[in-house]
Amino acid sequence: xxxxxxxxxxxxxxxCVIFGYEEGELKLLIYPRAFEPxxxxxxxxxxxxxxxxxxxxxxxxxxxxxxxLNEIFLEQVSTFSASDREPSERVISVAYFALIxxxxxxxxxxxxxxxxxWPVNELPPLIFDHNEMxxxxxxxxxxxxxxxxxxxxxxxxxxxxxxLRKLYEAIYQRSFDPGNFRKKMLSLGALEKLDQKNSTExxxxxxxxxxxxxxxxxxLERIIKY
Amino acid sequence: xxxxxxxxxxxxxxxCVIFGYEEGELKLLIYPRAFEPxxxxxxxxxxxxxxxxxxxxxxxxxxxxxxxLNEIFLEQVSTFSASDREPSERVISVAYFALIxxxxxxxxxxxxxxxxxWPVNELPPLIFDHNEMxxxxxxxxxxxxxxxxxxxxxxxxxxxxxxLRKLYEAIYQRSFDPGNFRKKMLSLGALEKLDQKNSTExxxxxxxxxxxxxxxxxxLERIIKY
DNA sequence: ACAAAAGTGTTCTGGGTACACCCATGA
DNA sequence: TCATGGGTGTACCCAGAACACTTTTGT
Numbered sequence: 001x002x003x004x005x006x007x008x009x010x011x012x013x014x015x016c017v018i019f020g021y022e023e024g025e026l027k028l029l030i031y032p033r034a035f036e037p038x039x040x041x042x043x044x045x046x047x048x049x050x051x052x053x054x055x056x057x058x059x060x061x062x063x064x065x066x067x068x069l070n071e072i073f074l075e076q077v078s079t080f081s082a083s084d085r086e087p088s089e090r091v092i093s094v095a096y097f098a099l100i101x102x103x104x105x106x107x108x109x110x111x112x113x114x115x116x117x118w119p120v121n122e123l124p125p126l127i128f129d130h131n132e133m134x135x136x137x138x139x140x141x142x143x144x145x146x147x148x149x150x151x152x153x154x155x156x157x158x159x160x161x162x163x164l165r166k167l168y169e170a171i172y173q174r175s176f177d178p179g180n181f182r183k184k185m186l187s188l189g190a191l192e193k194l195d196q197k198n199s200t201e202x203x204x205x206x207x208x209x210x211x212x213x214x215x216x217x218x219x220l221e222r223i224i225k226y
Numbered sequence: 227x228x229x230x231x232x233x234x235x236x237x238x239x240x241x242c243v244i245f246g247y248e249e250g251e252l253k254l255l256i257y258p259r260a261f262e263p264x265x266x267x268x269x270x271x272x273x274x275x276x277x278x279x280x281x282x283x284x285x286x287x288x289x290x291x292x293x294x295l296n297e298i299f300l301e302q303v304s305t306f307s308a309s310d311r312e313p314s315e316r317v318i319s320v321a322y323f324a325l326i327x328x329x330x331x332x333x334x335x336x337x338x339x340x341x342x343x344w345p346v347n348e349l350p351p352l353i354f355d356h357n358e359m360x361x362x363x364x365x366x367x368x369x370x371x372x373x374x375x376x377x378x379x380x381x382x383x384x385x386x387x388x389x390l391r392k393l394y395e396a397i398y399q400r401s402f403d404p405g406n407f408r409k410k411m412l413s414l415g416a417l418e419k420l421d422q423k424n425s426t427e428x429x430x431x432x433x434x435x436x437x438x439x440x441x442x443x444x445x446l447e448r449i450i451k452y
Numbered sequence: 453a454c455a456a457a458a459g460t461g462t463t464c465t466g467g468g469t470a471c472a473c474c475c476a477t478g479a
Numbered sequence: 480t481c482a483t484g485g486g487t488g489t490a491c492c493c494a495g496a497a498c499a500c501t502t503t504t505g506t
Contacts, residue, residue, distance in 0.1 A: 007237055007274040007275075007276070008274075008275070008276060008277045009235035009236055009237055009238075010235055010236060010238050010275070011233055011235055012235075012236050012238065012307075012318055048233040048234075049233075049234070049236070049307070049318075050233070050234060051234050051309075051316075052309045052316075053309060054307045054308045054309055055305060055307040055318070056307070076304055076305065078302055079281060079302065079305045079320050081238075081275070081280045081281040081282070081320070082280045083277075083278045083279060083280055090277075090278075092238055092275075092281070094305050094307070160485090161485085161486095162484070162485085177468095177469070177470070177471085178484080178485085178486090179470095179471085179485095179486075179487075179488090180468070180469065180470085182485090182486070182487090183487085184467090184468085199477090199478095201484075202476090202477085202478095202483065202484040202485065203476065203477040203478045203479085203482085203483065203484070203485090204475070204476040204477055204478095204483085204484060204485050204486090205476080205477080205484095205485080206484075206485060206486090207485090386458095387458085387459095388457070388458085403495095403496070403497070403498085404457080404458085404459090405458095405459075405460075405461090405497095405498085406495070406496065406497085408458085408459070408460090409459095409460085410494090410495085425504090425505095427457075428456065428457040428458065428503090428504085428505095429455085429456065429457070429458095429503065429504040429505045429506085430456085430457060430458050430459090430502070430503040430504055430505090431457090431458080431503080431504080432457075432458060432459090433458090453506105454505105454506090455504105455505095455506090456503100456504095456505095457502100457503090457504100458501100458502075458503075458504105459500105459501085459502075459503100460499105460500085460501080460502100461498105461499085461500080461501100462497105462498085462499080462500100463496105463497085463498090463499100464495105464496085464497085464498105465494105465495090465496085465497100466493105466494095466495090466496105467492105467493095467494095467495105468491105468492085468493085468494100469490105469491085469492085469493105470489105470490090470491085470492105471488105471489090471490090471491105472487105472488085472489080472490100473486100473487085473488080473489100474485100474486085474487080474488100475484105475485075475486075475487100476483100476484095476485080476486105477482105477483095477484100477485105478481105478482095478483095479480105479481095479482090
């Protein structure tokens with residue numbers, strides 16, 4: 001055990017790449033950093049790991065503190081540890097990505113932290129290596145969306161196939177053939193048609209669907225060739 | 227900056243999941259832990275991150291120290307941070323996986339550390355969460371092998387298609403149709419046929435191939451449906 | 453002669469893609 | 480009536496899987 005003491009100790013942080021989906025665009029929740037260094041510059045939500053807290057727990061805590069939400073999807077992306085990644089002092093950071101329904105996001109938190117939902121492909125420069133974290137997270141999100149239905153994480157609990165398709169188009173930055181997309185998604189057997197229709201987005205009105213309760217966590221076949 | 231000081235600091239380690247390939251089997255290099263706690267139990271190669279050293283650099287250093295090799299393939303897998311993952315003292319660990327050619331591995335290192343190449347699917351229980359690290363690394367390796375040619379990392383510089391297929395069968399724990407596998411691999415355009423033949427593994431003798439020099443780092447199309 | 457890998461060719465199928473087409477309805 | 484999305488059907492193409500078959504050579 002005395003073998004341990006001679007080694008250096010480090011501040012370890014988590015940074016959260018928080019994805020939301022709104023107005024046909026994939027968005028990211030970022031905020032102006034509240035303290036030095038780089039105070040005021042755009043940054044991901046982050047925080048230091050505390051004693052007796054795992055990085056998963058720390059990420060969930062940061063998310064709770066900054067968005068008011070818990071029990072949301074969170075997945076580790078990668079650890080960033082370049083010794084000069086923060087100019088003033090060395091910090092090792094574990095990046096996480098989160099998927100949240102913007103509708104559930106508490107607006108008052110926006111005021112509290114000055115946070116802003118920003119379209120992913122128009123992001124301003126972020127501090128340190130946060131832009132790189134975003135890039136890697138987007139890749140992970142694409143991978144995840146490729147074999148599990150991210151609809152339930154990013155869309156309201158009921159959604160139309162148009163909405164689901166637009167979401168996938170936003171994630172992959174490409175378009176999908178409406179007919180083929182519909183058939184593919186339905187063929188997976190994870191969607192349940194509801195009796196309700198949505199008439200706000202088309203004249204005819206489209207049926208709502210939801211993810212079947214038992215399929216929410218199911219790992220599906222490859223959905224999108226990727 | 228004074229904001230930083232109030233937060234706890236942690237020992238941060240790297241653990242290396244070292245894959246090799248020998249006698250038709252995918253193997254892992256593990257060794258008996260040299261110090262308490264859990265001294266003598268089977269463990270991955272690991273070490274603490276030093277000042278001014280990134281986790282990537284630390285992993286490369288550990289690999290160099292324990293195998294004598296450098297410039298080998300290394301990729302971050304995940305960070306393990308459960309507060310009780312080591313019984314005596316809290317250590318956060320970043321897991322890496324490495325691919326090495328066993329032929330290049332210095333045998334003297336085996337004696338020095340008591341290390342042993344162990345078939346992946348017959349692993350003994352390892353300390354702490356090291357078995358979980360291995361599982362995740364194997365998944366990452368399968369992913370990597372699915373769209374880049376791991377032959378150049380794990381096989382000698384020239385190899386037959388039988389050897390390459392056996393390697394893929396070991397990685398995916400399944401069999402591939404010899405004819406189809408051959409056609410698929412050749413169709414990628416990343417292999418170069420040599421004039422030499424190998425006669426040790428078949429009566430007829432099979433031509434050696436090597437990965438085209440400019441294709442070693444190329445990200446290829448999806449090779450294996452996965 | 454036979455076994456076993458090397459190497460090539462053929463057939464079949466399923467999924468993806470492109471695209472045509474009808475339906476419903478608000479403006 | 481026309482534009483727009485909703486929803487269904489069809490034809491084609493290609494990659495993968497299965498498998499037949501021929502070649503070579505050591506035993």
